[in-house]
Amino acid sequence: MLKTLVSRTGVLVAATALAALALPGSAQAAKGASYVGYGQTNNWTAVWCVQKNINSAIMWYGLDYELLTADGSFGPKTDQAVRYMQNAWLGAGEVDGIVGPKTGDMILEAGKAYLDTCNRYIPTTY
Numbered sequence: 001m002l003k004t005l006v007s008r009t010g011v012l013v014a015a016t017a018l019a020a021l022a023l024p025g026s027a028q029a030a031k032g033a034s035y036v037g038y039g040q041t042n043n044w045t046a047v048w049c050v051q052k053n054i055n056s057a058i059m060w061y062g063l064d065y066e067l068l069t070a071d072g073s074f075g076p077k078t079d080q081a082v083r084y085m086q087n088a089w090l091g092a093g094e095v096d097g098i099v100g101p102k103t104g105d106m107i108l109e110a111g112k113a114y115l116d117t118c119n120r121y122i123p124t125t126y
Contacts, residue, residue: 031101031123031124031125031126032123033046033104033120033121033122033123033124034046034123035098035099035100035123036050036074036098036099036122036123037074037079037082037096037097037098037099038074038079038097038098039098040074040098042074043121044072044073045072045118045121046099046121046122047072047073047074047078048070048071048072049114049117049118049121049122050074050078050082050099050107050122051068051069051070051071051072051078051081052070052111052113052114052117052118053107053108053110053111053113053114053118053122054068054078054081054082054085054107054110054111055067055068055070055111056110056111056112056113056114057085057107057110057111060110060111060112060113061110063088065081065084068081079097082097082098082099082103083095083096083097085103085106085107085110086103086106089106089110090102090103090106099122099123100123101123101124101125102125104122104123104124104125105124105125105126107122108122108124
């Protein structure tokens, strides 16, 4: 009897913990996330998120631009893609190749498919 009670209690505790983890959380953007680009302290995940979000935007909007290899490394192709997106959506005066808050807002909005994964790694204004 005691063994069954302990076993059922363990199952109940485990199920409760799993249910709590499965609850959807609100997607909070990272107002204080580090900028991404040449001359910045880039981390692999942030660069990967920029690459994946740009690829998502290219596919979603049918842009005539080559997809990036999402390798987490900020190189010339990622720089060019960031500049392309900045020019297309923010205007020529905003093109600097750096993913700061304005570009981060645009990239997260354009690449919604990765919002929940990448929202804390890309800088935003919100």
